Amino acid sequence: MNANGMLESQRVRAEIRAGRITGTSRGLAHGFVQCNLAILPKAYAFDLLLYCQRNQRACPVLEVTDPGSPVPKKLAPTGDLRTDCARYAIYRDGVRVEDRTDITDLWRDDLMTFLIGSGISIDGALEAAGVPTHKDRWVLRTTIPTEPAGLFSGDMIVTMRWLSPQQAIAATQITSRFPFNHGAPIHIGDPALIGADLKAPLFGPPVPPTPEGIVPVFWACGVTPQSAVENAKLPFFIAHAPAHSFISDMPSSALMNP
Amino acid sequence: MNANGMLESQRVRAEIRAGRITGTSRGLAHGFVQCNLAILPKAYAFDLLLYCQRNQRACPVLEVTDPGSPVPKKLAPTGDLRTDCARYAIYRDGVRVEDRTDITDLWRDDLMTFLIGSGISIDGALEAAGVPTHKDRWVLRTTIPTEPAGLFSGDMIVTMRWLSPQQAIAATQITSRFPFNHGAPIHIGDPALIGADLKAPLFGPPVPPTPEGIVPVFWACGVTPQSAVENAKLPFFIAHAPAHSFISDMPSSALMNP
Numbered sequence: 001m002n003a004n005g006m007l008e009s010q011r012v013r014a015e016i017r018a019g020r021i022t023g024t025s026r027g028l029a030h031g032f033v034q035c036n037l038a039i040l041p042k043a044y045a046f047d048l049l050l051y052c053q054r055n056q057r058a059c060p061v062l063e064v065t066d067p068g069s070p071v072p073k074k075l076a077p078t079g080d081l082r083t084d085c086a087r088y089a090i091y092r093d094g095v096r097v098e099d100r101t102d103i104t105d106l107w108r109d110d111l112m113t114f115l116i117g118s119g120i121s122i123d124g125a126l127e128a129a130g131v132p133t134h135k136d137r138w139v140l141r142t143t144i145p146t147e148p149a150g151l152f153s154g155d156m157i158v159t160m161r162w163l164s165p166q167q168a169i170a171a172t173q174i175t176s177r178f179p180f181n182h183g184a185p186i187h188i189g190d191p192a193l194i195g196a197d198l199k200a201p202l203f204g205p206p207v208p209p210t211p212e213g214i215v216p217v218f219w220a221c222g223v224t225p226q227s228a229v230e231n232a233k234l235p236f237f238i239a240h241a242p243a244h245s246f247i248s249d250m251p252s253s254a255l256m257n258p
Numbered sequence: 259m260n261a262n263g264m265l266e267s268q269r270v271r272a273e274i275r276a277g278r279i280t281g282t283s284r285g286l287a288h289g290f291v292q293c294n295l296a297i298l299p300k301a302y303a304f305d306l307l308l309y310c311q312r313n314q315r316a317c318p319v320l321e322v323t324d325p326g327s328p329v330p331k332k333l334a335p336t337g338d339l340r341t342d343c344a345r346y347a348i349y350r351d352g353v354r355v356e357d358r359t360d361i362t363d364l365w366r367d368d369l370m371t372f373l374i375g376s377g378i379s380i381d382g383a384l385e386a387a388g389v390p391t392h393k394d395r396w397v398l399r400t401t402i403p404t405e406p407a408g409l410f411s412g413d414m415i416v417t418m419r420w421l422s423p424q425q426a427i428a429a430t431q432i433t434s435r436f437p438f439n440h441g442a443p444i445h446i447g448d449p450a451l452i453g454a455d456l457k458a459p460l461f462g463p464p465v466p467p468t469p470e471g472i473v474p475v476f477w478a479c480g481v482t483p484q485s486a487v488e489n490a491k492l493p494f495f496i497a498h499a500p501a502h503s504f505i506s507d508m509p510s511s512a513l514m515n516p
Contacts, residue, residue, distance in 0.1 A: 046304035053307065053319055061311055074405075176516045179437050184516060257515050258434045258442060
């Protein structure tokens with residue numbers, strides 16, 4: 001808590017809400033769980049919840065709000081899902097048509113929000129174990145099929161990190177302790193074995209050739225459900241813009257398995 | 259696998275299907291995950307899935323079948339949910355009106371089945387650690403409220419075990435490694451602190467006074483969602499009869515966090 005009796009997560013959300021923080025959430029409110037958002041009409045929510053259940057490693061659902069409620073009462077009782085992300089991506093018929101900093105005008109009584117655990121949340125635990133998290137990290141498509149549910153299907157999206165062998169071991173140990181936040185790696189080594197698309201990461205330039213002595217390590221990524229929702233070409237859908245996650249009041253340590 | 263190339267779980271399901279095994283599933287097909295069943299019309303399935311998400315410790319959903327499908331293709335691809343439980347409990351308007359050994363006649367195209375992890379599945383791991391599982395064990399109502407979702411709400415049902423202090427420690431350690439099967443205890447010690455109803459266990463006679471030197475230890479119980487469904491007084495609902503669980507082909511060790 002700070003001098004005003006606020007959690008750092010609450011302070012950062014207030015800054016975002018006021019438009020004083022506009023950039024990425026990466027590195028903000030260290031130690032609090034950050035969440036990917038999927039906001040969609042109730043008519044599609046059952047299929048998405050079932051999709052997430054069937055693909056739990058990629059889609060760790062931490063909370064689903066009631067229809068029309070913009071408050072994640074478990075994860076951030078003082079939060080407002082319409083204003084507290086720095087940037088939202090608005091999709092119509094599966095196409096990202098615009099970004100906004102506030103979706104109050106678009107809110108509807110039938111909207112439900114899925115708050116899905118982001119791997120960013122455990123960067124602190126990885127850093128503490130000597131695993132760097134701010135470089136040599138990519139988000140990639142693969143050819144690993146997810147388990148379909150109703151309208152939703154698609155291949156798994158993964159996070160790939162370049163690590164030293166010792167870092168790879170430490171990262172496997174650390175992430176195994178977060179079974180509700182993507183858990184252990186799903187693959188180690190040759191990217192081709194899971195069809196990882198190194199030429200076209202979801203963000204940034206192509207991945208250079210793997211350096212000598214480096215082990216690529218792969219985790220299921222929380223962008224997977226967003227990709228499945230894009231594939232379904234829903235008439236209307238809102239997500240956080242990539243790297244602009246919702247910051248909750250839950251300590252990352254609360255996700256750690258004892 | 260046995261001489262016929264069948265898993266022990268498959269052999270036991272075949273015996274149940276043929277009517278040659280009619281009793282409890284406790285102790286059968288050691289080492290395979292046993293599941294509680296909640297079978298209900300699709301119209302109610304979203305609320306139940308959301309209820310389970312919000313109360314994950316009590317309601318660890320391992321699979322949800324597609325509407326009309328009697329096959330849990332992930333947990334038991336050769337299984338049949340209409341015949342492979344030794345006994346089913348049929349509810350109408352929230353009342354258990356009859357038990358059956360086969361529900362083929364009652365099957366409908368809109369039925370979905372929730373397979374929910376049962377604590378029975380980890381009895382083997384507890385026994386191996388010196389924690390007895392076949393005696394001094396009760397299923398009790400409490401006054402711990404669950405998080406409601408749509409139609410479903412109610413208090414948490416728990417499993418209470420009487421253990422020695424050393425067994426209580428070992429059992430806490432072991433069950434913590436099964437975060438997707440009720441996980442660690444939710445309480446240790448005085449039953450009154452969680453309003454555990456010792457006078458009326460869900461099965462069997464009242465609980466005697468706690469003996470000297472014994473520590474009561476409590477886990478969230480997979481009967482909780484069944485209780486919530488009963489509270490909702492759904493027109494039609496089918497569950498496994500208590501202690502007559504569905505035996506899956508998943509090894510219990512697959513649920514163990516590394």
